[in-house]
Amino acid sequence: MNRTYLTNIDTSISDVDFTQHKNAVFILHDQLNLDTWPSWIREEKPLLIFIESAAKGKTLPYHKKKLVYLLSSMRHFAIECAEAGFPVYYHSTKQHYDRALKDILSQYEDLHFTFMTPSEWDSRERLRTVISEFSTKVEEIPNNFFLADAEEYKERVKDGWLMEYFYREMRRKTGYLMDGEQPEGGEWNYDEQNREKLPKDHSVPSIAETETDEITREVIEMVEKWYSGHFGESEDFTYAVTRRQALYRLNEFIDERLDEFGPYEDAMAQGKYDLFHSQLSVYLNNGLILPKEACDKAEEAYKNGNARLNSVEGFIRQIIGWREYIRVYYEAMMPEVREANHFDFTNKIPEMYWSGETKMNCMSECLKPVIEQGYSHHIPRLMVLSNFSNLTETDPRELNRWFHLAYVDAYEWVVLPNVLGMSTFADGGVLASKPYVSSGNYINKMSDYCKHCDYKISKKTGEDACPFNYLYWNFIDKQRETFSKNGRANFMVNMFDKKSNEDKKAIFESSADFLEEISRYKKEQ
Template identity: 65%
Template sequence: MNNRLFLKEVDQRISQADLHKVDNAVFVLHDQLNMQVWPEWVREEKPPLVFIEAKAKGDSLPYHKKKITYVLSSMRHFAVECQQEGYPVYYYSTDQHYDDGLSDILESHPDLVLTFMTPSEWDSRERLREVKSSFGDRVKEIPNQFFFADPDAWKDNIEPGYRMEYFYRDMRKKTGYLMNGDEPEGGEWNYDEDNRESLPKGYDVPEITGVEPDDITNEVIQMVEEYHPNNFGVLDDFRYAVTREQALQLLDEFIEERLADFGPYEDAMATDEPTLFHTNLSIYLNNGLLLPWEICERAIQAYENDKAPINSVEGLVRQILGWREFVRIYYEAMMPEVRDTNFLDFDGALPELFWSGNTKMHCLQQSLKPVIEQGYSHHIQRLMVLSNFSNLTKTDPRELNKWFWLAYVDAYEWVVLPNVLGMSTFADGGILASKPYVSSGNYINKMSNYCTSCEYSVTKKTGEGACPFNYLYWNFVDEQREAFEVSGRNSFMVNMYDKKSDEDKKAIKESTNQFLNQLDRYSG
């Protein structure tokens, strides 16, 4: 069914292309919103662009209300802009999936040949390839050009022992980013040791500029409120950019105001500061409004102009050119079997607090509040608080993966799955990461000021009032010895546990069992 109830703003701005009068068109997915990377013939010939809003896709998970709003608003704005630039536009809505919508279009336009770019996400790709199989030469697929690396050239390397660092150095050489000939700028490939400072008390953190919703965005907000009232998160105060021009302004702001401090405080956490000096640009990077090379090159230019130190710029380049590209290659190499991986055999449902944010643990409150309110928290909150807690409470990593996918505005399966199942939960058994990313309360206390405002004591190891991360961590070390011994350098944690007194070990087990027995699990 072609439902245009909430498309009045788009319909007022777009004159629907007549696909009966053309012999070819291009289908643009919601995460491919940048014509700069499409083939030259598309940009020169300007064939009709087909956009599809697929309600069944939006219903497949209870996605964050702000995520749905962002995805649809940015796509609608892009479609309007494309028409203004001379592209005929056919904007279609359906209660079904993308493949159903495309099939309907192809069946009702028997002379049309349709081109699509390989989707980044597996399910969308499979659905579109089914359409291609059904319609033969009338459907053409072209490679995805929104990334630096071609996965086919790298994915055979994905196996235990092949780490991101090897890939990253090769990509630095290939692109020439931060290179002096064959040597890295500054003499080091990686300045991670310089990027582990906690935020000083009273340190000024610039606020990220919010964008006021326009009529198109407000119409999407109304639609989400009506169609998805029970989805995750809150919709109030939607302030994300929804156009490339707005996203570029936010990139300028980051380069000028936060890049210099990005490196030193990359791993820091602070109360009521969910962004700190992070870019908060991944939301725009992952749907094409910004391109990975323009962010890297702007940062490198700032370094060359003495506006940002090498450790900040290298840290940002490593996140984009290194880690972001690497996890995409991992995804291509490991799918679809990796979806079911669960090396530690955890089967607990996700703790209810991931949905409500209700907990006495201050670090969890601070890490969940911005997710519920804005669909965002930075990578250390994701890794060392939320994923850490999931591991220590024996939560099924596949449930955590699903939650990250639906809860974060910047989340797509190709980036979430490797980070959750490969890195943070060790669910793949050590292919992506060399160890489980778990810690006691000491790490959180070192990298944040959370513990000073918590009802639990980070210095108390077991019993009433003790920080749950403390005893949960040592219980994990004891019960998951094999995971720590996969990499010999981590087996010392097992040795440390074994040296504890019988009394301490008993207290750890009792505290853990009591906490887990009282932990509410989500049953929705």
Template identity: 45%
Template sequence: MPKSPTLIPILGDQLSMNLSSLDGADPERSVLLMMEVADETTYVRHHKAKIAYILSAMRHHAQALRTAGWTVDYVTLDDPDNAGSFTGEIARAVERHAPKGIVVTQAGEWRVAAMLEAWETMFGIPVDIRPDTRFIASQAEFEEWAKDRKELRMEFFYRLMRRKTGLLMKGDKPEGGKWNYDADNRKPAPKKDRQPEPLRFAPDRITREVIELVAARFADHPGALDDFAYATTAAEARQQAEAFMAHGLPKFGDYQDAMLTGQHQLWHSVLSPYINSGLLDPLDLCRMAEAEYEDGRVSLNSVEGYIRQIIGWREYVRGLYWHVGPDYAERNFLRAHRPLPGFYWTGETDMHCMAEALGQTLDTAHAHHIQRLMVTGNFAVLIGADPAEVHRWYLEIYIDAYEWVELPNVVGMSQFADGGVIASKPYVSSGAYINRMSDYCGACRYDVKQRLGEDACPFNALYWDFLARHEGRFGDNVRMAMAYRNWNRMAEDDQKAIRAQAAAFLEKLT
């Protein structure tokens, strides 16, 4: 190993060759440090498949770095001398290598960022913390955009990103004359259409070793490993991206909000784990999607919808995460304190929509955004679940969940616990929405058209009860005016019966 090298830590969500900490570094005078540490696997009870994916992707990335000529000092989770934390492993690496300094790309989360900022004082050597240039908008750019704005709505930030990247732009105007084609992207899935088969990657030796380690060490964590088939290298992730562009993207726009029994992927990409860990470059994916439109293979609404999720929503929530600060995780605008029901960890419930969304989540550590927002998230906010607990559940259970992206989505978008920083109204619905966007209700033991009685869909009474409980907060909300008009048209006896139905259901949950 080089004498008095620069020590460059590579974190588990920094699995990119174009990392800012590597910019200008000399492979002959640098040591890259990669660390599997207990703290990062247990600060919440991460899904087994999530841990297996990250560890396997890290080990494969270390191989790729060595092949590219870098010296990699890799600490495995089962190393008997493993200190169990990033800071503990930095201390051991400083002792091993006596580096002249540390260069690191900024962390994605507040708690890890605090660790990085303490290293210079702790170890008495220079620490250069560089911006994460894999994002399109810097934190400074987001702060400049957010400054003096009364409402931080994603749509206007998204337009800024479109202009910055030039994606789907004609000069200063949006392709097709509109910025947003979301209204065209809400069709229920056609049951007879054949969905593309997702690529499956058979675990290689490295992945099999990781799966054995995770199964033994994290037996009490949620989820399964039996059917693990995720990509774990940049090359495999690229194959998945190309398959999506060819087979999923053409119908992604139309059916991105749709749900079907037994169909986990539909036309979704399932690329978010690879983007968020660094195996895929988000802007590169957007360019690929734009090329599909320009070559006439994919419609504008599909491509715009996909690009909006990446340079719009993903960039927006990352900027917002750093903007609002750590106390955001404790916000509870609706004063909700009910614990999550146990079936969030087992999938065992008679509500077919919940069983489907939870079942595939426990099996694969993945569900698409409407299953998360309008099924599991909708149910949580309707019952008044504690948003901090809901946040922890999403963080631990989904393979693509890192706090910077998960927290604003859950606390803000899903649970409305931030009081409207992100969303202009709560995303709540009765069973009617789920019935319209899926085939779930046809296989359910509950009747989606009933509000009262033992066979009534629980979402129905819970929805109206939610509106009644929070009328003081939302009664004047323009976007909820029709719902409140419908509620206030009901006879008083009907309102009481609906609320009693909801109360009885909530009592059973307790």
């Protein structure tokens, strides 16, 4: 394949003579940390193989910044490994990497290679075809980028074991924020303290921007040419792409934002997209930062009096609780869960998810950072973008696909459980105890978006009413069977039934008009 866009790799890594190597290790784009690999690799320094696959990059119209991040961070890591004394083979191909690996193994009979179980199902299946063809020359080792052993927990999770109890077990196992056998402060979580709206004019520290170097600029040029029709924008790329840069981001978050992370964890604000969130999921999910490192530093900040308990607990819970739990869920539910669609919705995703163009200010504000940066924090994802998808009766598999391609931190193992399990209730309640839908009141409570909107949050029906208001009650009525069976949500059906016939008629008419007029995304990619 033409190596036009590999100048920095080719000048930094020597050519490899495969006949001089007996052992090789294949490293995927989301496994960029040798500290998680067996010690013999660091000691013996076998040949390391990296493969850029154009076919993989085109399986979805991935966000351009996502492609830039993944390719640039992999190139930087490969160069760092070469500088550390590892022989490195960096290959670029139009094919999938399993085909490239088979070609290498076919040519060099004495070569034995090791790979770590991929976190994503399709990559796993592809690499296992390599094993089936070259069984005596290939070894698969367990994925070591997570804290929990999925095999230990997946049957319980599949049976509906709640994250809260998984999280408590992980706290006991890891010892984070534990006082003997009891949780620090006497409570397992402090969510009640973590639901404050951001006060007007409250100062929010900015996240440092990483200046693009020659390697990243070369990747940006390549992405713009090879993936020109993909989602999002590549300009103004500011993500960290090396471990050193990512650790700087971690330290910056601990020092400047962790203390107020808790109170404003669920807040949203006009023009302020990160607030006190860390954006560290981007680096955790490809190995530049390890989960233990992040938790260790957060706990240390609490012990040193530099961060309040509710903030530190909330941050650690996101990592050892939620992040680990959804990975176990993925292992337990795949591959059948890919087709989960509890409400049998068939509508395409609204066009605004691609264009960002809408009169709904909350949707515009939540889509803008995704289109521009491939990121938003969890409340816009859950309570605005996913909520609206449900209320507009969008096929949850369409939403799952969009989240997967649109977010820089998205991999199937983390996106699918959050979308098909948590936010859309597509799995019928295995992961979430109730559908996550709300009217505009929640958005108004947790943000200042409604003040800047053409629609009126105070109006419940009609042309200028907030669409979330009538769509919510329309959803409750249409899905009353699901809500009626749920002890936490059945009261909403009772509330709807108490409305006057006139109010119900207005809800139905407003919803029908909106759902008929909303533009749906039609382009097939």
